[in-house]
Amino acid sequence: MPTGIALRDVREQLFAAAERVLVRSGAAALTSRAVTAEAGVAKGVLHRHFADFDAFLADLVRDRVTRLGAQAAALRATVGTGTVAGNVTTALLDLFTSVAVALVGLLIFRDDLRARLRESYPAGVPLLTDAAAMIAGYLAAERERGRLPAGADVDTLALTLIGSGHLLAAGRSDGPPAHAEVLRIVVTVLPR
Incomplete structure (x- = not known):
């Protein structure tokens, strides 16, 4: 070189x-x-x-988590427009790109990386935890507008949607899940 x-x-x-x-x-x-x-x-x-390779990987994950801020802002901008299920479906499809799915796989694969990130993320899986907070925040705003039932547990709904979205996207060799696949899950999970 x-x-x-x-x-x-x-x-x-x-x-x-x-x-x-x-x-x-x-x-x-x-x-x-x-x-x-x-x-x-x-x-x-x-x-x-970077101090070492794990420091590089930790910074990579932190950088990509920071980028969720733009996705969260875009999702918040949809509050009160379209349908809640449609907005969540789009957010999940935007979230679970091949890179995001691969980063989650990396976090699961490398114990030292997870340990290094525990300082910032004492629980959960970085990226997925932040994505769940993004979805929960959006659902709370929609609940306040009356587009979800008043008693909807948005934190549990968000965890369920993130977990389901990840399972739909992970390990696929045929590309990302189809919009209809994700929408079916979202409609099933969201309370009416």
Whole structure:
């Protein structure tokens, strides 16, 4: 690899490379060498920016969780419009991209990564826990508008929807679940 060449946005370049390796080859294939080769940079580049590979992976997960903020804002903007089931279905389809499903797999696969993230996430699985909070917040707003029953337990509904959405999306070789598949689950779970 050439040296002395300034790299732009190294973190994002490495994060994107890690996601490509993860989606293409799985958590077992995700190594610092695989990431730097995919990014087209020298192996030392990763270690100049991160204390170790688990620190890199933890920052990758934190970065992707932070990006949920934009998805949460988009979902909040739909409050009172369309149908609740339609809005939740779209949110779940946007959430469970191949990258997000692969990141959840990575979190399950790497004990050291989960342990490192426990400081920020004492319970649950990062990304899924934040996604559940996003769905719960949306459902609470819809409940306040009367579009869900007053007694609807939005936290339990959100956990059920996130778990079901993940199960529909995980391990598929035929692409993401169809809109109709996700909508069927959402309509079944949401109270009328």
